[in-house]
Amino acid sequence: MPDTEKAVFLQIQNxxxxxxxxxxxxxxxxxxxxxxxxxxxxxxxxxxxxxNEFLVSMEEYAMLLSFLLETMSAAQDLNLPYSYMENFEHKGQRYTLIVRDGHRVLKKKGQL
Structure with missing residues (x-):
């Protein structure tokens, strides 16, 4: 029986x-x-x-998650440590990535 509580909405490949x-x-x-x-x-x-934020800006967030996946992978390949930046910019848009309850909450800057 499928898990109706959680469904894969999108997959991002390196x-x-x-x-x-x-x-x-x-x-x-x-x-x-x-x-x-x-x-x-x-x-x-x-x-x-x-x-709601993801659905409004789905393509933007998919591209951002792809970028993060590839930078994490590149750091791993070079045996470099990778850590999230709490404030960063990607393609002219500013974002926050704040720790909350064991995960990171990603938001566009100004939506805190």
Missing amino acids: SKKPDQIISVIMSDSDAHFKTQGLKGFFDLEEIWIER
Whole structure:
């Protein structure tokens, strides 16, 4: 019987390492989407994005998650430590990535 509480909404594949795929999971019980796979590949906290914000800017967030996946992978290949930046910019847009309850909450700057 399928798990109706959580459904894979999107999968993002590393273009340089096709075996590295993370999923974006939609949870019926919470108002967010979350990544699944970052902990397994890189031992990093999973990322949560508020549901309404993700749906409004889905392509933008998919491209951002792809960028983060590939930078994490590149750091791993070079045996360099990788850590999230709480404030950063990508393609002219500023974001925050704040620790909350064992995961990271990703938001566009100004939506705190």
